[in-house]
Amino acid sequence: xxxxxxxxxxxxxxxxxxxxxxxxxxxxxxxxxxxxxxxxxxxxxxxxxxxxxxxxxxxxxxxxxxxxxxxxxxxxxxxxxxxxxxxxxxxxxxxxxxxxxxxxxxxxxxxxxxxxxxxxxxxxxxxxxxxxxxxxxxxxxxxxxxxxxxxxxxxxxxxxxxxxxxxxxxxxxxxxxxxxxxxxxxxxxxxxxxxxxxxxxxxxxxxxxxxxxxxxxxxxxxxxxxxxxxxxxxxxxxxxxxxxxxxxxxxxxxxxxxxxxxxxxxxxxxxxxxxxxxxxxxxxxxxxxxxxxxxxxxxxxxxxxxxxxxxxxxxxxxxxxxxxxxxxxxxxxxxxxxxxxxxxxxxxxxxxxxxxxxxxxxxxxxxxxxxxxxxxxxxxxxxxxxxxxxxxxxxxxxxxxxxxxxxxxxxxxxxxxxxxxxxxxxxxxxxxxxxxxxxxxxxxxxxxxxxxxxxxxxxxxxxxxxxxxxx
Amino acid sequence: xxxxxxxxxxxxxxxxxxxxxxxxxxxxxxxxxxxxxxxxxxxxxxxxxxxxxxxxxxxxxxxxxxxxxxxxxxxxxxxxxxxxxxxxxxxxxxxxxxxxxxxxxxxxxxxxxxxxxxxxxxxxxxxxxxxxxxxxxxxxxxxxxxxxxxxxxxxxxxxxxxxxxxxxxxxxxxxxxxxxxxxxxxxxxxxxxxxxxxxxxxxxxxxxxxxxxxxxxxxxxxxxxxxxxxxxxxxxxxxxxxxxxxxxxxxxxxxxxxxxxxxxxxxxxxxxxxxxxxxxxxxxxxxxxxxxxxxxxxxxxxxxxxxxxxxxxxxxx
Numbered sequence: 001x002x003x004x005x006x007x008x009x010x011x012x013x014x015x016x017x018x019x020x021x022x023x024x025x026x027x028x029x030x031x032x033x034x035x036x037x038x039x040x041x042x043x044x045x046x047x048x049x050x051x052x053x054x055x056x057x058x059x060x061x062x063x064x065x066x067x068x069x070x071x072x073x074x075x076x077x078x079x080x081x082x083x084x085x086x087x088x089x090x091x092x093x094x095x096x097x098x099x100x101x102x103x104x105x106x107x108x109x110x111x112x113x114x115x116x117x118x119x120x121x122x123x124x125x126x127x128x129x130x131x132x133x134x135x136x137x138x139x140x141x142x143x144x145x146x147x148x149x150x151x152x153x154x155x156x157x158x159x160x161x162x163x164x165x166x167x168x169x170x171x172x173x174x175x176x177x178x179x180x181x182x183x184x185x186x187x188x189x190x191x192x193x194x195x196x197x198x199x200x201x202x203x204x205x206x207x208x209x210x211x212x213x214x215x216x217x218x219x220x221x222x223x224x225x226x227x228x229x230x231x232x233x234x235x236x237x238x239x240x241x242x243x244x245x246x247x248x249x250x251x252x253x254x255x256x257x258x259x260x261x262x263x264x265x266x267x268x269x270x271x272x273x274x275x276x277x278x279x280x281x282x283x284x285x286x287x288x289x290x291x292x293x294x295x296x297x298x299x300x301x302x303x304x305x306x307x308x309x310x311x312x313x314x315x316x317x318x319x320x321x322x323x324x325x326x327x328x329x330x331x332x333x334x335x336x337x338x339x340x341x342x343x344x345x346x347x348x349x350x351x352x353x354x355x356x357x358x359x360x361x362x363x364x365x366x367x368x369x370x371x372x373x374x375x376x377x378x379x380x381x382x383x384x385x386x387x388x389x390x391x392x393x394x395x396x397x398x399x400x401x402x403x404x405x406x407x408x409x410x411x412x413x414x415x416x417x418x419x420x421x422x423x424x425x426x427x428x429x430x431x432x433x434x435x436x437x438x439x440x441x442x443x444x445x446x447x448x449x450x451x452x453x454x455x456x457x458x459x460x461x462x463x464x465x466x467x468x469x470x471x
Numbered sequence: 472x473x474x475x476x477x478x479x480x481x482x483x484x485x486x487x488x489x490x491x492x493x494x495x496x497x498x499x500x501x502x503x504x505x506x507x508x509x510x511x512x513x514x515x516x517x518x519x520x521x522x523x524x525x526x527x528x529x530x531x532x533x534x535x536x537x538x539x540x541x542x543x544x545x546x547x548x549x550x551x552x553x554x555x556x557x558x559x560x561x562x563x564x565x566x567x568x569x570x571x572x573x574x575x576x577x578x579x580x581x582x583x584x585x586x587x588x589x590x591x592x593x594x595x596x597x598x599x600x601x602x603x604x605x606x607x608x609x610x611x612x613x614x615x616x617x618x619x620x621x622x623x624x625x626x627x628x629x630x631x632x633x634x635x636x637x638x639x640x641x642x643x644x645x646x647x648x649x650x651x652x653x654x655x656x657x658x659x660x661x662x663x664x665x666x667x668x669x670x671x672x673x674x675x676x677x678x679x680x681x682x683x684x685x686x687x688x689x690x691x692x693x694x695x696x697x698x699x700x701x702x703x704x705x706x707x708x709x710x711x712x713x714x715x716x717x718x719x720x721x722x723x724x725x726x727x728x729x730x731x732x733x734x735x736x737x738x739x740x741x742x743x744x745x746x747x748x749x750x751x752x753x754x755x756x757x758x759x760x761x762x763x764x765x766x767x768x769x770x771x772x773x774x775x776x777x778x779x780x781x782x783x784x785x786x787x788x
Contacts, residue, residue: 003572006568006571006572007572010568014557014559014560018559276557276558277555277557280555280556280557280558281551281553281554281555282555282556282557283553283555284525284549284551284552284553284555285549285551285555285569285613285616285617286569286572287523287525288523288525288544288547288548288549288551288617289544289545289569289572289573290544290572291541453520453525453526
């Protein structure tokens with residue numbers, strides 16, 4: 001067995017067989033899933049407190065008072081809530097089944113996966129007290145009653161708020177109504193009262209314009225569409241915009257995060273183990289047996305397999321999850337192949353940086369200052385994932401596809417996005433990316449060679465460049 | 472002379488403004504046991520690292536086993552000055568790892584390691600984690616890591632530092648055993664009497680410059696002892712009337728006195744005269760220690776102040 005392979009094997013087993021590693025690799029997804037489940041359970045179990053009491057509506061015209069009584073009518077509130085629930089359900093169904101059935105597993109009903117957003121709204125039992133006298137004395141009196149917990153809230157409707165608003169004026173400058181709420185009223189309830197009174201005002205405005213309020217509100221609701229996407233191969237596929245959002249944003253993001261997590265976890269391990277060897281002085285023992293390049297190559301390979309293992313575990317979990325949800329159509333086999341191709345590119349780039357840094361410093365704090373600028377470049381795709389995956393062939397995405405070490409991260413975002421990347425760009429970025437890998441490994445080996453036996457003051461980035469010129 | 476295992480010709484190395492090694496020439500004959508001596512900071516570790524091709528000289532040539540050390544890594548055992556083990560690794564796994572890196576076949580390796588662990592009186596540590604061992608034990612494990620692959624050339628950098636007397640003796644014995652098996656050994660130390668006990672050849676360096684390169688016999692011939700140490704029963708020894716005596720010194724913190732002889736005087740005759748004139752508790756001809764040889768050499772070379780500094784640098788641990 002070659003020396004590089006011996007080193008790689010030790011690095012791999014010593015990392016993977018540690019309890020802490022197993023805990024982290026299994027623990028983290030369990031934690032994430034657990035947190036989501038917990039959130040859903042808490043949300044489902046959460047019961048809003050009932051809203052009970054009296055709201056005084058100060059309205060000299062008396063029109064809003066009448067409309068408010070209708071808005072706070074329990075049957076009307078229930079009808080509105082039902083409509084909201086229907087909308088949410090429709091949306092989740094779109095996401096999970098997407099109208100597509102190509103990847104469905106027989107026997108599993110995609111709809112079974114939908115769940116109702118189980119927010120149970122509290123009971124509403126509100127009496128509207130009519131106040132047509134808007135004088136300061138009356139308002140003061142009402143104010144006292146809010147203090148004394150006799151009233152939940154006081155809505156003060158000025159006359160101008162009832163006029164048809166001038167939509168050319170800025171929103172903040174348009175007429176408003178006043179709302180005094182008791183201290184004990186929670187924010188959701190205050191918000192609820194504001195919306196209901198607001199609807200009552202809209203109702204009055206419609207009536208004044210000579211329209212039937214219910215008809216007017218129904219008229220304003222935009223219809224949704226039956227969207228059919230016409231593919232280049234002549235196929236036509238039904239889709240919903242929400243589904244499209246997922247396919248073009250969430251899936252690329254997931255691919256990139258997978259790459260990111262695998263690359264960073266493993267190259268972080270690589271750096272830590274190099275720093276460990278330096279700080280506990282095993283380095284010289286090793287260097288009496290192997291050359292610095294063999295040592296670095298072995299370490300990079302060993303931790304590369306760690307990264308590959310992490311990525312395989314997570315991506316198989318994701319594939320199983322997708323299969324269970326019958327949404328295998330969201331990804332393709334070629335996506336997975338490219339994931340591996342770009343994983344090695346990303347890993348070798350980041351790992352060579354980490355190895356150089358690990359070799360150059362003596363402890364982790366020194367490492368952090370050197371890693372900062374690199375982290376910044378690699379954070380770019382994380383920060384730009386929205387614009388890049390929305391316009392995967394835009395100028396931004398294309399230019400970052402050629403800047404190491406962002407290349408693999410940006411490319412995986414673009415490939416997993418819906419819009420196909422121009423065919424020539426994939427081999428071009430792969431060739432250019434691996435050329436960069438060679439250059440980075442070469443530089444890293446130089447720095448590693450000089451750095452591993454240096455102790456004391458951590459080198460500045462300028463010194464690192466100087467080391468490149470050493471024999 | 473036998474063929475040289477290591478040859479250095481005109482080797483120099485600087486670190487910034489510090490000249491660690493200057494124009495050094497050395498020859499380690501095959502099969503010899505050489506002590507590489509000098510005070511702290513003399514350039515010993517730098518030289519050994521250059522021999523190992525861990526760092527490279529600015530000038531000069533180094534020849535190790537007929538090439539450079541990189542080519543014959545598996546034929547060389549090296550115990551670096553910087554001691555280290557993988558703290559979380561088991562002792563057996565660590566030794567296994569280093570041995571396979573040195574090209575030892577895996578067959579029977581575990582048994583071989585266990586045998587050696589018993590030889591260094593650590594029979595129960597195979598499955599222990601390195602961090603569970605004491606510093607001295609770790610050092611012995613490291614020593615094993617350097618010799619497990621049965622190399623023909625052994626290079627130890629300060630092998631005794633930090634060991635208690637029992638383990639120092641153990642290591643001493645191991646080194647002598649390895650030597651009698653025909654291995655070529657060079658080890659550095661700043662504690663000269665350790666070298667006196669076992670070496671057959673000595674290199675002395677100070678400030679990166681070689682002061683002495685000789686076999687032990689040559690040293691004895693060159694540095695003839697000129698001092699007699701006497702502890703009189705009472706009073707002081709009077710130099711008058713004793714032929715061949717140059718001066719008398721009282722030794723600090725002791726009732727003994729040092730009698731320095733004139734050049735050419737016969738120590739036997741001088742001692743007889745002393746015994747004749749004074750009742751003594753003890754009398755002996757002092758054997759010149761390496762330390763004195765070293766101090767003398769520095770004195771000749773760089774004057775008294777440098778000699779004092781050099782003496783201080785040879786700390787007795």
